[in-house]
Amino acid sequence: MLASNSNYTIFADERGALYVIDISEPNVLTQEDQIEIIQSSLKTSFYLYTRDNPEDKQQLFIDDLDSIKNSYFNPNNPTRFVTHGWKGNTDAGSAPLLIRDAYLSVGDYNVILIDWREAAGSLLYWKVVKSVPLVAEHVAELIDLLESNMNLNPATTRVVGHSLGAHVAGLAARFAKSEMAEVIALDPAKLLFDSKGPGERVDKSDAKAVQVIHTNAGRLGMEQEIGDSDFYPNGGTEQPGCGWIEIGCAHSRSFLYYAESIRNPTGFRAGEVFMGGPVIDSNAKGKYILQTNSEAPYALG
16 A cells, blocks of 8 residues: 555656656555565566577576577677666667667677566556666676676676666666676666665666766756766756657657667767767766757767
8 A cells, every 4th residue: 555645746658658656655565565576577578689680589588598598699799788667668669679779780789678567567656666676686697697608798798778777777787796897877767766875776886887868867867977977968957859848758868869879979979078879988987968959860970
């Protein structure tokens, strides 16, 4: 049962659709709530795509090593884990598929999409927040399994997530046994995370390099500088072509900019460094402001 004092706010899914949600947490989690949170996180799925199977997914199972050994996973290629946010998935038109296509268009990668729709789909937002570290633990378990059995190279592995998925990405990298090369946090969700610290949300200590792209800072996304490099396109709060009211649109721009940057790694210039790209610009340290176009292609370079 929810707390008696309801606390309603607006939040958006990755497609920009807005919902009025109650974020009041129960004073005590019932056993039923705990079981539901655990079971929904256990339904997290992993889908591998490579240039050998750019559209035909291969599902990887943590408890079935043969599903991994018989897959197209190639340890000689960099690996990219990509995940969605609240009420998201890896279906057609989703942010993870957009990013998958960008990577496979520019090189040979193991792109593994993390689909946690069962946990992420609840309208009880607080339950989804409780699921985030559990989902991250499953991702870390797969990372460790790939490293120990398939020679995954942590030095060429990046974990990418949007909104709530940005926190999944950061925690997954943090929980893995080896230090991951990079985490990309795409407008990490603010709601119920802005008061959390490292180890509870994405943070620069999660990987060797952590880059955050803020596109709706202070509203749906976090405003704080929490990465090694924090980019604030167009100031980081409002995005051209979206309008002040369309916060869902601005929240979604983070993954649109990022996907475009993979194909155009020098397009999003901020002074002497570049935002996004297939690998993080090693010179990017600190806070950066840059401008974009109001429609695709968004990069000015």
